[in-house]
Amino acid sequence: MGFTSFNPSYGPYSPREPARNSCGILSLLAVAGVEMSRDPDSWYEEEYFEEIGRQEQIAKALKDISEDGAREYLGTYGDAIDKRFDLVMAQAKYARQQGYPHFAILGAVTAIELATKHMLFRPLLQGAFLSDAWAQILTRRFTNARSDRERDILPQILEIHGVKIKELPLSDKSLFWKALVDKVIRKRNLIAHEGEFATPAEADLAIECADVLWSKVVLEVGKKLGRKCDAGERWADLGEDGYEPKDPFQ
Secondary structure, rough: OOOOOOOOOOOOOOOOOOOOOOOOHHHHHHHHHHHHOOOOOOOHHHHHHHHOOOOHHHHHHHHOOOOOHHHHHHHHHHHHHHHHHHHHHHHHHHHHHOOHHHHHHHHHHHHHHHHHHHHHHHHHHOOOOOHHHHHHHHHHHHHHHOOHHOHHHHHHHHOOOOOOHHOOOOOOEHHHHHHHHHHHHHHHHHHHHHOOOOOHHHHHHHHHHHHHHHHHHHHHHHHHHOOOOOOOOHHHHHHOOOOOOOOOOO
């Protein structure tokens, strides 16, 4: 069966040539389509998952995780995303200091979504077939996962690059990933959708998780792609010749 053009409001997707590296991401994406119930508000996303899940060629495309593509994307857009992440985190920390822990959690998880979408999903699958639409879908599935398999898409992708996100510790020696998905994201969803309030300790945990995601995951990926992470170094300096910085939000 050849590729079909399924194009909801997100725009077309263009599979690229298959190549080298291997990972079990295909089964996760396929199951993400199969396991989800027919939600009338997101049927187009689910059909999108099911459509690509049927394509054997996607299995090969997913193996082509191009470091050159990731380096190009981060070199071009990384500085603008870095600046926005810092701004959102500053607002989250200010809300915490002013006695509004529920707003601090909303801000911290917004920063987490920025990092996962723009600094992880989008660049790390740049060499396969990922578009901005896919980055948005995967980020939404990560923060509103209906199964462990949906949440496991990010750890699987990161493992290709040698980052074991599930093993990262927090300051109290608890596991970062478990705290993020079981406590922080769940609390944020209750605040956003149920109007629930939060404690200062819960806000502190959310802020720490956002900081760890950036410092131990995003920067580690950058380091593996050649970024030295020295003070004052720009993402645009990645690679031998560097890149012209652009803003993905404009």
